[in-house]
Amino acid sequence: MTRLQQLTKPLALVLILAMTSLTWGCTTTSTGASRGAGIGAGAGAVLGGIIGSQTGSWGKGALLGAVIGGAAGALIGDYMDAQAEExxxxxxxxxxxxxxxxxxxxxxxxxxxxxxxSTVTSTSRYNIQKLANIMNKYDDTNVVIEGHTDAEGSEAYNQRLSEQRAEAVASLLRAYGVAGNRLSPVGYGETRPVASNETASGRRLNRRVEVLIYANDDLKRQAETGELRM
Structure with a gap:
C-alpha cells in the first residue's frame, strides 16, 4: 500500500516569507525593471533549492517553488488532491x-x-500503466520524471543509468497514452541524495525515480478564471 503525505502549512509560510525577501527592493526603472523581472523569475527555482535542501528532496523544493497561491491555488490544490488520492x-x-x-x-x-x-520489470509496467491512466484522466498537468542513484560506482555510470531509467519510465507513460509534450525525463545520477550513502538503507532511499506532477498553463488559466470544474 502506498503512503499519502501532506506538506505542513508552516513550510508554506516560510516559502511566502522567503519569496517576499527575494523580490524586495525590485526597482521600476527601465534598467531595474528587467533586473526585477529576473529576480522574480528565478525566485521559484532558488526557493526550490533552499526548501529542497531543508526537506531532503529537491523535487519537493521544486514543487514548492512553483506555488501559485490564492483562490486559483486552492482550486488547483483540489484538482491535485483528487489525483493524488487515486x-x-x-x-x-x-x-x-x-x-x-x-x-x-x-x-x-x-x-x-x-x-x-534500465528495463522496467513486468510487474512494474502494470503500475506505470495505472499511473498513466490517472495522468490521462487529469491531463492538465506537466510531468518531470527524475532518475536518481546512490554513490556506488563511477559518477559517469550513475549519471547514464539515471538518465536511462528516467527515459524508460517516460517511454512507458508515452506508450500508455500520456502526451509526450507533457513529459520531461531527466537524470541526476548521484548528485541529489535524500539520505546518507554511508549506509545500505540510505543508499536504497537514494536509488529512486521521482515523478513530479504540476499544473500546466491551461490549468492555471482555468483556475484563475474560475472555469476549473472537478
Missing part, C-alpha cells in the same frame, strides 16, 4: 506526497528495475 489507492510500490500545488510520486528503483538495469 494514485495512492491504485499504484502499488510508490510513495505519494501532496506538495504545495503539485504531487510527488517516488518509486524505489529496486521495485522498478533489476540491479544495474
Amino acid at each position: 494514485i495512492d489507492s491504485q499504484v502499488d510500490g510508490a510513495t505519494v506526497e501532496r506538495v504545495g500545488e503539485g504531487i510527488r510520486v517516488v518509486f524505489d528503483t529496486g521495485i522498478l528495475f533489476t540491479t544495474g538495469s
Whole structure:
C-alpha cells in the first residue's frame, strides 16, 4: 500500500516569507525593471533549492517553488488532491506526497528495475500503466520524471543509468497514452541524495525515480478564471 503525505502549512509560510525577501527592493526603472523581472523569475527555482535542501528532496523544493497561491491555488490544490488520492489507492510500490500545488510520486528503483538495469520489470509496467491512466484522466498537468542513484560506482555510470531509467519510465507513460509534450525525463545520477550513502538503507532511499506532477498553463488559466470544474 502506498503512503499519502501532506506538506505542513508552516513550510508554506516560510516559502511566502522567503519569496517576499527575494523580490524586495525590485526597482521600476527601465534598467531595474528587467533586473526585477529576473529576480522574480528565478525566485521559484532558488526557493526550490533552499526548501529542497531543508526537506531532503529537491523535487519537493521544486514543487514548492512553483506555488501559485490564492483562490486559483486552492482550486488547483483540489484538482491535485483528487489525483493524488487515486494514485495512492491504485499504484502499488510508490510513495505519494501532496506538495504545495503539485504531487510527488517516488518509486524505489529496486521495485522498478533489476540491479544495474534500465528495463522496467513486468510487474512494474502494470503500475506505470495505472499511473498513466490517472495522468490521462487529469491531463492538465506537466510531468518531470527524475532518475536518481546512490554513490556506488563511477559518477559517469550513475549519471547514464539515471538518465536511462528516467527515459524508460517516460517511454512507458508515452506508450500508455500520456502526451509526450507533457513529459520531461531527466537524470541526476548521484548528485541529489535524500539520505546518507554511508549506509545500505540510505543508499536504497537514494536509488529512486521521482515523478513530479504540476499544473500546466491551461490549468492555471482555468483556475484563475474560475472555469476549473472537478
